[in-house]
Every structure is written in structure tokens, then in C-alpha cells.
Amino acid sequence: MSVQASKTDRFPVITIDGPSGSGKGTIARQVATHLGWHLLDSGALYRMVALASAKRGLPADDEAAHAKVAETLAASFGVGADGTERIWLDGTEVSNEIRSEQAGNGASRVAVMPGVRAGLLQRQRAFARSTGLVADGRDMGTVIFPDAGLKIFLTASPEERARRRYNQLKDKGLSANLAALSLEIAERDQRDASRAVAPLKPADDAVIVDSTSMTIDDVVARVLELAAARFPVK
Ligand code: DC
Secondary structure: OOOOOOHHHOOOEEEEEOOOOOOHHHHHHHHHHHHOOEEEEHHHHHHHHHHHHHHOOOOOOOHHHHHHHHHHOOEEEEEOOOOOEEEEEOOEEOOOHHHOHHHHHHHHHHOOOHHHHHHHHHHHHOOOOOOOEEEEEOOHHHHHOOOOOEEEEEEOOHHHHHHHHHHHHHHOOOOOOHHHHHHHHHHHHHHHHHOOOOOOOOOOOOEEEEOOOOOHHHHHHHHHHHHHHHOOOO
């Protein structure tokens, strides 16, 4: 597959990739808010493909049908009255539904399909804005925005990531079991890192940040420090 031109050499882009529960989502949101940049939550797109495919009753192994869902996904992102991120699929709000572990595992399964990844490629690049973009995912720095000005690979120990995911789900009032989450995270890491297309791995020019013993504020400060050096204010 030829790599199509990305807008990353024209617009400022920070990519934040890493495994489940590394804190990418929280960090990306805070960095984007701080800089006044746009945000791409690419995992939400894969979660929506899985959800839309399940709702349509598509056979799990029908890649062409899943790819069609990815290409035509009626997804929109916005902010609710309380300032939190809201996501709609086919006009129905799915903000909470897509955050379940079931949706995450479904996303990880459809994400191995090259047709699904190709179907979402241009849609993800279209998030780039002249004001700047913070893109969070698994292949933002390696495939979607290879020319990004700053690439972060955010990681943390598997135990710490399971604990964070557990607290996140509890805070949202969703059910969670720490032992089951640890197993699911290990399985998902394995699937995301071993798939043939766009596996989870740091870009050659990524800065690796291990957040195991860092607070969210520490990580945000570190990314902003790197951003200030890479994107000096003119
Ligand atoms: O970041 P997340 O947990 O919302 O992502 C859910 C799944 O989607 C993840 O297990 C792998 C897949 N994904 C991907 O393959 N590529 C991305 N850029 C983002 C997510």
C-alpha cells in the first residue's frame, strides 16, 4: 500500500501512542486543551467500527464488510454542556458505550484488519488543523502522521495500567474486576503489538515516556516542555 501524502508537514502535530491504560487519552486531552489545539482520539474510531459492526450483526471475520463500515462511519465528536467529550454514532450518543472493555476488545479485533485501517486513514489525517493537532492512538507517529513534529510513546508497567483502567471504569460507574482487567490488558497488548499491519511500536524518532511513577501533571508538563522546544512560538 502506498503511503499517501499527509498534512503533517504543513500543520503542527503531536502524536501520543502507547498501550492500553498508559494514560494517552487523558494526557492528549490535557495537552490539547493547554495548547488550544485540536484532538484526535483514534481509538474511539476503532471502538465505533466494532460497535457499528456488532449492531449490524456482521460476521466477525468478514473483513470487507467491516472495512465498508470504517469507510462510511457516521461518527461525530463534540463537547457536552458540562465540557466533557461527547461522541455520536449514526446520530446516537455512544460516549459511554464505547468505553466498555467489551468495546475496547472489539476495537482491538477489528483493528487487525488492514481494510479497516485503510478505511479510517484519510478520516484521521483530516483531523489535522493549522492551529495544531494532538493525535492519540497506536500508529499515529508510525503510519498516520509520519512527519509529526513531536512523537511521544507513552508507556507504564502492565500492573499500573490495569490499576488505572480499573479506577477509570469505577469512576464512570461501570463494572470492573482488577484480575480480569490485567488478563485482558495483557491479551490486548499482545494482539496490538503482534498484528501484521501498523503494530503498536514506537516510531524510530519517538520520545519514550514511562509514566509508571509519574503523575498526570508530571507527564503533561514533560510533553509541554518537549512541545515548546519543537514548536517554538514565532
Ligand atoms: O486507545 P483505545 O483503548 O481506545 O483503543 C482501542 C483499540 O483500538 C486498541 O486495542 C487498538 C485499536 N487502535 C488501533 O489499532 N490503532 C489506533 N490508532 C487506535 C486504537
